[in-house]
Amino acid sequence: MSRSTGFIMVLLCLSLLAKAQLQTPYILNGSATQRTCNCYVLTQDVNKSSGTVWNKNLIDLRNSFDYFFDVNLGCKDYDGADGIGFILQTKGTNLGATGSGIGFQGISPSLGIIIDTYQNSIDNDPSYDHLAIQMDGVTDHNAINNLAGPVTALDGNDNIEDCKWHIFRVKWDAAVMQMTVTMDGVLRLSLDKDVVHDIFGNNPMVYWGFAGSTGGSYNVQQFCAALRPQLDFRNDQRFCIGDPIVFRDSSKSFGTITRWQWDFGDGTTSTVSQPGMHQYAKPGVYDVTMVIEDNSGCISDTMHQQVTIGTYPVAEMSSHPLCLGRPLTIKDATTLDVGTLTEWDWELNGHSASGQNIVADFTTPGTYPVKLSVLTKEGCKDDTIQMLSVYNTPSISASGHDACIGDAIDFSGTNLTPGVALAGWHWNLGDGNTATVKDIDYTYKAGGRYTAEVYAVSKDGCFSDSFRIPVKIVDIKLDAGRDTLIAKGQPLQLNAVATGDNLSYSWYPPTGLNDVLIPDPVAVLFQDVRYVLIVNSPEGCVQMDTLLVKAYTGPEFYVPNAFSPNHDGQNDMFRAIAAGVPQLDFLCVWDRWGKEVFRTSELTGAWDGTFKGQDSPVGTYVYQIQGTDYTGHKFSRKGTVTLVR
Structure with a gap:
């Protein structure tokens, strides 16, 4: 490497060192470490540790300040760390006690705004995560050094160890000597006190910074000198196509913001703090982003915010026929291409109503004007007036009667409101069959009890109540017995x-x-x-x-002397008629060689002329039959039968 090249490398290192010093204007003590340009970890997820981060520059309490920070107290609630505190003190290298001391205990003189996340009975802590303003390193809430609080750290929430980042704001008004503390935009504590005289012995020059500690339980606890890009809009801003959108910067930063980079999601950008009016060419959902940089050279994360430019709705309403005696439901049928409908305002029958769908209170038939005004979340409006008709509902009765199986029932419907013209009748006869005439003669196929039901529909589309007719179909199911x-x-x-x-x-x-x-x-x-x-x-x-x-004449067996099992339905079976013989012992048939080809003990038993599934040959066969007559005596007969085909 040449001498000139080495000189350039030294200059580059010195430049980087100078920039690092610019971006790290803090004194770190104990377990404290720098995470990013503007963010610091006070305690890691380990027990019995303490860390402090002090800004190198003294501030003058004779002047007001308004500081914004992001704080994160970790993710473990019941077994989490002890907490952190924003502290004003006179020594830049102070390191307070671990555990319940929260890195604050023992630092004197000092003023601490403590976010305490662990209940220590020795300090008379409440059970919830809390905020308090204390002085001179004293953490006992019952001591005179407890100047304000404790109150819940979050408004309406007992737990701040929720893995989330919260905006922690400390404001000092030197003119009235008042200090206020807000969390996520909600005022939590206020202190009116001459802190310069009462705490720092008339010395207005102090260091500020953060301290934190863990004890037997622990959490990662960290803070950031706020560098949070944020935008807002006028309260009356509409987001409808054609409207100019006024973007306003409302970023939160500990230091002075020196640079802005806006991207409006439609291909246009801006680098000023207040870009003013911007007009989108077409409706849609746009991803607006912003990045800011402060005077220490720290660059924020990218803010993303969706902005919906909506279309105007086309107000419309729909209703089934509005029939008196029924719920008079009128429904919103508005169409909207882009946006979200949020408000529906109705005017009808001399009064107003709200909601997407309403039930009207008309009591007489007629045609009435109904007005609907709709509003979207984006502020886009439309309204319509429609004439809606209200009709009378028909009333009916019907008649029917019981019947014998096979006889028809005369079902008949009656319109009890002759002034209401009917368009049709609808019967359900209770056995799965229906009809669409006023009167019907109907025959049920099976006996039993049925409920016939009928309703009518008017020409205006109004449905009557259903009228039910119970009927009984008598089926004696007579059986005189077998021949x-x-x-x-x-x-x-x-x-x-x-x-x-x-x-x-x-x-x-x-x-x-x-x-x-x-x-x-x-x-x-x-x-x-x-x-x-x-x-x-x-x-x-x-x-x-x-x-x-x-x-x-009997008792006797009547046996044929021939049969023809050719499946023509005539004389196909060989069977005996047993007059006066209620019990058969057997009927047996043998071929001419003495082989048994059929046997039965049933009075109704018969031989079909087969043996083992095969047709037996034509010829003469021998039979014997024996039974017990109705007097209890046994008797039998023998003979021959000829099989022909």
């Missing part, structure tokens, strides 16, 4: 089945019956008889069923 056969003279118990109470029965003809007026008479027959059973219900419903009883 059967008996031996002549054999008693046969009949057993008809029907549904319903207080039914009346009538059998015809009365041949062989012991009682024709009951559902279960006993029949003794010597000839075939087809009975007719008629049943009447109390509602007047009548059902009829028949029962054929064949009488054979």
